[in-house]
Amino acid sequence: MSDSENVQVFILAENRLLREALTRILGKKNDIRVVGASAFSPDVVAQISSASPDVLLSDSAAVALSDLRLISEVRAAIPGLKVVMIGMDADPETFLRAVRDGIVGFVLKDASAMEVAAAVRCVANHEAVCPPSLCMALFERVASQNQNAHPASFVIRHNLGLTRREQQLVQMISHGLTNKEIASQLNLSEQTVKNHIHRMLRKLGAADRLGAVELCRLPGAVA
């Protein structure tokens, strides 16, 4: 914590009531200080950086508006920043994507304002926060990665056997691009992109796009 007494928080939310009322509620806590609040804008990372918070409390709508790049960008800009996301629904894929990007806390909209404040304190104290329903998704994902560990080691030794085009696709998928966006950037039809991805998943033995990205993130996985 930058201040031994207070956790400094920046609130990033598209809903104005969420920003205003959370600022008011958190501001009343003795151990929390709100150092900024904003909706998403192209210069929001600079705005957050200049406020230098310990914790970023963001709703999922703001992250979605940033093409999902916001969390990784803001963490790169502020080393040690803890991010708590307020999820509008309990979608495991949104949650797992956010975990991969580096969030350490996730609360659902059904949480109380007190629970949101508690989550801010927890992450500032180096603890993670996760709703039980989504914890299960996390455990299952980690377990499934472990089951794939041996085949992955084998394919890694062979550089995963991906063509340059397939490696390029993995990178684009990891940046959150849809098939349509990839097709547009590579001047290919959407069907061709789908065919490439299907072939790549088969080669990797990955269950889905995100599984393929995880495999390719292992050291030495791609050339």
Next chain:
Amino acid sequence: MQKIRVLVANRPRLMKDLVLATIGDQPDIEVVGETQDEAEITELVERTRPDYLIIALENPEVRPGLSGFLLGRYPEMKILALAAERNSGIFYWAFVDIRSMPVESSEQGILGVLRSKPELVGI
């Protein structure tokens, strides 16, 4: 001065807490009840007879079904429906038929509606 009586019944819980935080310490507003259970709303309205009811707005394009029923039964009451994800809210009241106008989901938007007197301006 007679206080503005408000029943808070919007969802999800976080948004209800935020509405309560916004209006709870206003000297001219009294929260007469709160619930997250839609099934309880009619009974609570009957019991507390609020000036304003705040409910959830699932889809800004579609008027919440409950609002038509309640305004038919309690035409003196006004309803503010708030969306959780967007900034949008809609204010409903009965004036011959049911009228509505968009409202920003913000502290200013909510307090502005609760202190308004739409029947006097005929909007």
